[in-house]
Amino acid sequence: MSSSPSSRAQEAREAIAVRLREMRLDAGITARELAVRCAWSESKSSRIEHAKTPPSDADIRAWSTACGVAGQADDLIAANRQADSMYVQWKRLQRTGLRRLQESGVPLYEQTRQFHVYCSNVVPGFFQTPGYAAALLTSIAKFRGTPDDVADAVTARMNRSRVIREGDHRFAVLVEEAVLRYRIGSPEVMAAQLGHLLSVMALPSVSLGIIPFTAPRDSWPLETFTIFDGQRVHVETLSAAIKETQPSDVALYLKAFGNLHEIAAYGADARSLITSAIDMLPAA
Structure with a gap:
């Protein structure tokens, strides 16, 4: 049976979080170092990597730049927006x-x-x-x-x-x-x-x-x-x-x-x- 739209949206967000974590690991930096480079708290990095907090466009650009792969930001932003638009609460719309x-x-x-x-x-x-x-x-x-x-x-x-x-x-x-x-x-x-x-x-x-x-x-x-x-x-x-x-x-x-x-x-x-x-x- 196909999963629900809300669960598929969450799966898409989790896939983006995994990709961001992989970018950090490939860059060889810790979550603390990434937080310093992005000028935010280490807990924010953790929330993003565990798909607890969806990243903004600016967050993805800062993350990509901190990991030395700024060129990947646009594709990630597009994927993030698509995941975000799959299931939108009426109160937000x-x-x-x-x-x-x-x-x-x-x-x-x-x-x-x-x-x-x-x-x-x-x-x-x-x-x-x-x-x-x-x-x-x-x-x-x-x-x-x-x-x-x-x-x-x-x-x-x-x-x-x-x-x-x-x-x-x-x-x-x-x-x-x-x-x-x-x-x-x-x-x-x-x-x-x-x-x-x-x-x-x-x-x-x-x-x-x-x-x-x-x-x-x-x-x-x-x-x-x-x-x-x-x-x-x-x-x-x-x-x-x-x-x-x-x-x-x-x-x-x-x-x-x-x-x-x-x-x-x-x-x-x-x-x-x-x-x-x-x-x-x-x-x-």
Whole structure:
């Protein structure tokens, strides 16, 4: 069984720590001497070598220079950044608010040609209405205690969503029927959101499948994930955003998407599930 993304991130950090220790040993200097050359404490060297403290870019450059191999710093920094980006807690991503996080994803969204998206809990971001996005982001900001920039974040999310109508992009999207029933915002907000789904599923760039409650299934509901051009996967958990680029892991998510695709309803059947959810909303 494949290890978890968080454990693989730790393994990557440990590999960097081992490489730094090997550099020191190859240079023939002690941890104390390295600390003196880098102008920091010996305990810091120990924490870095044992993967207890992740090194900064400056730490790696100082370490490499102290060991007489400054030319190796750039490759180590790149590897360190990759390890650091594999598993990033939401509190770190959202520490300055929600708007910047929405904007940071624009370049990737614009360059991606084929999206595979699976959502088990909320409507996919680029299909959200302003009202639905505001209700959702407000609850996220409140839960995580982030700065209140929801209005700006909603605007940024709507701007990012232009990719469904602009450029050469294709969207294969699957949502669980439960997403249609979860009440995010008022009944009016939900009615508008569900009506918007009926509109976007008619776009030539969009394939929207709804996985019915009653579908016989071998695949259980999974965490929400997005696959970008079959090359990388972003997975959303309660505590962290996970990025997968290892080919075998990307292939696993593509396989899961394919299995879920087989049991999803499309076309008139999908529209019927959406209209049924609208009909179940309480009258205004």
